[in-house]
Amino acid sequence: xxxxxxxxxxxxxxxxxxxxxxxxxxxxxxxxxxxxxxxxxxxxxxxxxxxxxxxxxxxxxxxxxxxxxxxxxxxxxxxxxxxxxxxxxxxxxxxxxxxxxxxxxxxxxxxxxxxxx
Numbered sequence: 001x002x003x004x005x006x007x008x009x010x011x012x013x014x015x016x017x018x019x020x021x022x023x024x025x026x027x028x029x030x031x032x033x034x035x036x037x038x039x040x041x042x043x044x045x046x047x048x049x050x051x052x053x054x055x056x057x058x059x060x061x062x063x064x065x066x067x068x069x070x071x072x073x074x075x076x077x078x079x080x081x082x083x084x085x086x087x088x089x090x091x092x093x094x095x096x097x098x099x100x101x102x103x104x105x106x107x108x109x110x111x112x113x114x115x116x117x
Contacts, residue, residue: 003025003026003029003030004019004021004025004026004027004029004030005030006030006031006034010034019031028064029067032048032064032065032068033068033071035110036065036068036071036072036075036109037071037075039109039110040075040076045107045108045109045110045111046109046110046111047110047111047112047113048061048064048090048110048111048112048113049113049114049115050112050113050114050115051114051115051116052114052115052116053114053116055114056088056112056113056114058085058086061085061112062085065083065090066083069081069082069083072092076092079092079094079103080092080093080094080105081093081094081095082094082095082101083109084101084104085112088111088112088113089108089109089110089111089112090108090109090110090111090112091104091105091108091109092104092105092109093105
């Protein structure tokens, strides 16, 4: 199965992009991956925007960055291996083998935003 690629849409150079596609084709995965890489390259934060407040609860979005933990570990030089959703933000953390927090970022990597409150 081919997953969504951002190569073509990124080549346009538009200020805003609108992605259309079926469920499960990798749109969110590709955009989150790009946002993480951009964050580590530039330090610029990202926003994860959803229509309803219920859609950005920690239980709903806690899984979003799980597939990218190896990438985060690599790009951070081993400094972070976990992402915590807290106060409508994505916070980077390093956790030991037992899951205990050892250290964390001073600033969030990204923000969670709902259009309707």
